[in-house]
Amino acid sequence: MQGNTTPSPAVTPKQDWYAQGLRFTCTQCGNCCTGPEGYVWYTDEEELAMAERLKVSREQFRTRYAHQVEGHWSLMEKFSPDGSGYDCVFLQRTEEGRRICQIYDVRPTQCRTWPFWPENLKSPAAWRSAGRRCPGMIAGMEGVGKLYPVEQIRIIRDQTPLP
Ligand code: SF4
Numbered sequence: 001m002q003g004n005t006t007p008s009p010a011v012t013p014k015q016d017w018y019a020q021g022l023r024f025t026c027t028q029c030g031n032c033c034t035g036p037e038g039y040v041w042y043t044d045e046e047e048l049a050m051a052e053r054l055k056v057s058r059e060q061f062r063t064r065y066a067h068q069v070e071g072h073w074s075l076m077e078k079f080s081p082d083g084s085g086y087d088c089v090f091l092q093r094t095e096e097g098r099r100i101c102q103i104y105d106v107r108p109t110q111c112r113t114w115p116f117w118p119e120n121l122k123s124p125a126a127w128r129s130a131g132r133r134c135p136g137m138i139a140g141m142e143g144v145g146k147l148y149p150v151e152q153i154r155i156i157r158d159q160t161p162l163p
Helices: 044-054 058-065 109-113 124-133 135-141 150-159
Strands: 066-069 072-075 077-079 086-088 091-093 099-101
Touching: 044 058, 058 066, 086 091, 109 150, 124 135
Parallel strands: none
Antiparallel strands: 066 072, 077 086, 091 099
């Protein structure tokens, strides 16, 4: 029988830098719902759930809470009262200084998958950079918080919607 007798080099699958998992526990500080201008993309199903939760029609929802960016719907933002940038349209600031999501139970997937977004997982530097404003990530880097195994991170990462 003829054949290639040269052994193929072993193919080693590229290992994610977070193969040992990452620690993160949200402190619900609200930082990720405020800051520089950004976009929160959502699906039709998520729009329906948010509209139902707010007891408005989809048209009313789009008029009051969303805007279109290059053909995709994103949640609106409003100026942060402290002048630090923008707040998500659904971020509520209480008199006691707390910051609460008004639609937390039906928030879009993009909000649920933070901080395991592809852009944050590109490298340890990207993770550290994203963590600058996220106490849950900072604590995780210091070894405190829930440990997410790599398999779970991949699942969450791949759920993150892209515009
Ligand atoms: S910035 Fe981090 S710790 Fe704060 S609410 Fe967002 S995810 Fe939670």
